[in-house]
Amino acid sequence: MSYLRCNARNCTNNQNDLCILEGIQVDGKSADCKNETCCSSFTQRGDNYSNVVARNSSARPETDIGCDVCNCTYNKDCKCSASSVDISGSGACSCRETQCSTFDCKKGMC
Numbered sequence: 829m830s831y832l833r834c835n836a837r838n839c840t841n842n843q844n845d846l847c848i849l850e851g852i853q854v855d856g857k858s859a860d861c862k863n864e865t866c867c868s869s870f871t872q873r874g875d876n877y878s879n880v881v882a883r884n885s886s887a888r889p890e891t892d893i894g895c896d897v898c899n900c901t902y903n904k905d906c907k908c909s910a911s912s913v914d915i916s917g918s919g920a921c922s923c924r925e926t927q928c929s930t931f932d933c934k935k936g937m938c
Contacts, residue, residue, distance in 0.1 A: 829893075830893050830908050830909075831911060832846065833912070833913070835918045836867065836918065838917075842887075843887035849869055851891060851892035854897060854915075854928045857897065857898055859899060859933075860899055860933055862929055865928040866928075867915045867917070867928070872920075891913075893910075893913055899934050900928075900931050900932060901933070910930050913930045914929040
């Protein structure tokens with residue numbers, strides 16, 4: 829498990845920059861740069877859709893992170909091997925407006 833910090837505060841799963849999900853998925857199969865990645869587990873918090881945290885879920889920093897970003901040095905068998913991961917997207921309204929800020933390109937292009 830990785831230590832996950834997430835600033836996508838518009839996400840229903842965000843609780844104080846932590847995620848209430850036991851695991852998230854980072855997408856961007858052919859990404860060469862951070863902005864080509866995203867957290868596909870992001871779900872926008874709406875006016876009539878209260879924070880999922882109300883379900884008595886407790887956010888923890890340790891989270892399983894699935895990863896399909898082939899060019900990331902931390903992708904080991906479709907799982908993230910980084911000890912800590914930052915997901916960015918403070919004003920995100922969709923998963924495509926988030927990104928894995930921990931992404932490190934194997935190709936050295938980024």
